[in-house]
Amino acid sequence: MAGLNFEAIPPLSSPIRFYLTATAFALLAAIMIALHGETLWLSRWMPATLAITHLIALGVMAMIMIGSLFQVMPVLCGAAIPIKGWSLHLFHATLTAGVLSLAAAFLGWLSFLIPFVLLGLSLGYFSLTLAWLLLTQAKGEQTRIPILLAIFALSVLVLLGLILLSGYLWGYMPTAGKVLTNLHAGIGSFGWIMLLIMAVSFQVIPMFHVTPPYSPTWRYALITLLLTGLILASMQLLHFAAAWQLAWGWLLSIGATLLYCAVTLERLTKRKRKLPDVVINYWQFGLMNLILTCLLSVWLIVPFTKPDWALLWQTKLEVLLGFLFGFGFVLAIIQGMLLKIVPFLISLHLQRLMMQNPMAMIPLPDHYQLISRVRMKRQYFSYLALLTALWLAFLLPATTPLMAVVFAINWLIIAYNIFGALTLYREYRDKLVNAPKLSL
Structure with a gap:
């Protein structure tokens, strides 16, 4: 870690606006489902599936x-993202409008020219700035380089989307069929998302x-394997390689992802603090779902003979x-991290206020006062109920609206x-601001 820089911490409103906007998009996606x-x-x-996919991928995830990066950069890299004031308002508004217009365009309500401009400008501006x-300016090589690679993947993802x-x-369309679409999805999943989470x-x-x-060997090996797989997949796809050859790049990325899951689950079993923690449950359950996703991907990618029921x-x-x-x-990792990040950044801002007025002498709330264990559970x-409803909808598609209802409840609880x-x-901030000041 590069070291916490209090001067670089952005206003609380910087990340929070993105979190609250994400809850609104989650509810909109639930309505569409x-x-x-x-x-x-x-x-x-x-069209509806594509609209919902992008509402969740861009509007929620x-x-x-992006909101978390505003908070993470000063903590892990000692440098704040220089998007603030009117430029932050404009960036947030443009990104929000871009996501909405893209979903509307997939449904045939708007021209694709509107999201082309809005998302190209907003995500392009953010990628170049970061x-x-x-x-x-950023420090901390072990964090700076992987985040830089994730931002490069985001740039490629945006370019492919445009x-x-x-x-x-x-x-x-520079390539035939759905080649470019698959590359777009792969870069988004294994590049932007996986690299940043790693x-x-x-x-x-x-x-x-x-x-x-994590040992340096594991950190560098996992990132290198994942990146190599993405490069191979990109080169092969753009050169129209045979189906089996196409699989090698994705298989390498999947292998790196499975290794990451194994190493991370092993680290979590060796934690020194053995108290029950919902965030640990989120990580463990999310990684197990990722393993299942990877295995299912291999089964779909590798061109071996499948039984008739599988083809159906x-x-x-x-x-x-x-x-x-x-x-x-x-969403499992995101929900778990929100339970840590929101109390953490609130505590940071209250500590900074306390440092500005040491005479206040007000005991600050701990993380479990800000979001209680009962609320976390x-x-x-509600997240486990969502996963249950997902599998039920897969087996009995007529129950898909039930999954939408559970999804909405899950995100209403997050918003709450x-x-x-x-x-x-706000209560503690007002107490600190109104407390007697030290007079000289």
């Missing part, structure tokens, strides 16, 4: 990951859960794969936990 129901299982190429910061939108707008977990798991640190279910399995990766893994159990922590923050 309920409206379209079992038709989502017909194909991953359905990316929104929280890349420049990581190259010129090329795909160009196909809708002007008929421009980079952050290398620091926060030992820090928050008192586990043995293949389309549904492809949709399940997306839900399992998103709901089962990414309630959130976790965040708002509850913010309410306590």
Whole structure:
């Protein structure tokens, strides 16, 4: 870790606005899932499926990951993202409008030109700004380099997305069939998401859960294997290699991901603090879902002869794969990290206020006062209910609206936990601000 820089900590509103926006997008996605129901299982190429996928991938996952980077960079890299004031308001508004317009365009309500411009400008601006910061000011090589690679993957992901939108707008498509779409999904999953989760977990798991640190050998090996797989997959896909050759790059990325799961689960079993912790449960359950996702991916990718029943279910399995990766893994890690990050950043801001007025002498709330253990368990159990509803919807597609209802309840609980922590923050902030000052 590069060392905490109090001067670099952004205002609390910087990450929180992205978290609250993500909860709104989650509720919107839940409404769309309920409206379209079992038709989502017909194909991953359905307009409604694509709209919901991007609402969750950009509106929920990316929104929280970007918001967390505003907080993570000063803590892990000692440098704040220089997007603040009016530029932060504009970036957030443009990104939000871009996600909404993209979902609307998939449903045929708007032209793809609007999300092309909005998402290209917002995500392009964020990627370039953060890349420049990581190259010129950030510290801590073991965190800086993996985050830089994740941002590079995000840049490639955005570029591929813009090329795909160009196909809708002007008929421009540099590759045949769904090659570019698969590459877009793969870079998003194994590049942007996995690289960033790896980079952050290398620091926060030992820090928050008192586990043995990841050795440099494992850190470099996992990142190198994952990156090599992505490069091979990209080169092979763009050169229209044979189906079996296409698989090698993805198989290497999947292998690196499985190794990461094994190493991380092993670290979590060796934590020194053995007290029950819902966040540990989120990590363990999320990683097990990721293992299942990887194994299912291998089964779908490798071109061996499959039984007739598998061929009949293949389309549904492809949709399940997306839900399992998103709901089962990414949202599990995100929900668990929010339970740590929100109290952590609130505590940091209250400590800074206390340092500005040492005479206040007000006992600050601990993490479990900001979000109680009971609320954490309630959130976790609602997440388990969501996964149960997902499998039920897979087996009985007519129950898909039930999954939407549970998804909405899960994110309403998350919003309630965040708002509850913010309410306590405002109470303590007002006490610190209004406390007697030291007079000289």
